[in-house]
Amino acid sequence: QSALTQPPSASGSPGQSVTLSCTGTSSDVANYDSVSWYQLRPGKAPKLILYEVNKRPSGVPDRFSGSKSGNTASLTVSGLQAEDESDYYCSSYGANNKVLFGGGTKLTVL
């Protein structure tokens, strides 16, 4: 069982928007603005796509956005493209200098 809870799957059609959720607790997601999102494709290194809830590293399209409310963080992908099909993992800094990951959401572009 992962420390953070993510739905196992999500889907959307090209051009649509989809929102992925990540639920933690008052000791991690709710207590810190240190939520990150990673894209993971088979055989490839994980890629950071959002950090500090809603900041995008250089090169990440602005179709990716993030937010947080209480102990739930969200990643929204707008204008879905086929290349967005991937596994997405959230992460949060937690109490006692721990780093927590979610179980991942498999995003399918229909």
Place this chain on the structure above:
Amino acid sequence: QIHLEESGGGVVRPGRSQRLSCAASGSEFRRSVMHWVRQAPGKGLEWVAAISYDGGHKYYGDPVKGRFTISRDNSKNTLFLQMNSLTVDDTAVYYCGRGLKDMSGPIDRWGQGTMVIFS
């Protein structure tokens, strides 16, 4: 930009030890927090351990605490993970990653990973 490359994975037997290495390019390594993260087959990412830029502070995930040791050699731009008392549950791809800012920061650079599997 920092480039990371893991090595040391392979076939191991339960109860044995294995040491993973992560070679980093560039001068940023010695100023960076470094992490190990793993992904077991069919499972999600799991944080394993982290170390401060100077090696003075080390942090571990509960499943590996007391069995794994993270260390670094800044003179050789290399991160290590000594894994002892291995079990089948340690089967995974192990990634090293560079932490941005401090321990609470994201992992912004990752290696391609090295696989540890059990015979």
